[in-house]
Structure formats: structure tokens, C-alpha cells
Amino acid sequence: MTQENKIPRKGSYSIAEVQQILRISRPTIYVLIRQKVFDVVKVRGSVRIVKSSFDAWLDQE
DSSP: OOHHHHSOOOOEEEHHHHHHHHTOOHHHHHHHHHTTSSOEEEETTEEEEEHHHHHHHHHHO
16 A cells, blocks of 8 residues: 555645635635635534635636
8 A cells, every 4th residue: 555545635625724725814715605616515513615626716716
């Protein structure tokens, strides 16, 4: 088994991670979420941004 197979694949980003990637404020991220710019899921009360959706949007920008 290679090292690559041992690392779990990340399927979503937290709000804080998106803040760091885009260098924008938390409220701005929630505006983008309300505008349905990318897909989100709620996990145990926390909002997660679907990685594939976010990455596709980022590639277009």
C-alpha cells in the first residue's frame, strides 16, 4: 500500500478553509452560499462546502 492510499480524500471544505483560500470574510462566504454559488452540506450543525463544486467554481473565476 502506497502512502497516497493511506491519506483520506477530502470531500469538503470548512468555512474557515474557504476564508483562507479566497482571503474573504466569513459573512461574504455566507453571501456566496445564499447565492448558491457552490454546493453545501450540513454535517452535525456545521456547514461544509462541497470540494468539487467549490473547485469547479474557482476554476471558472
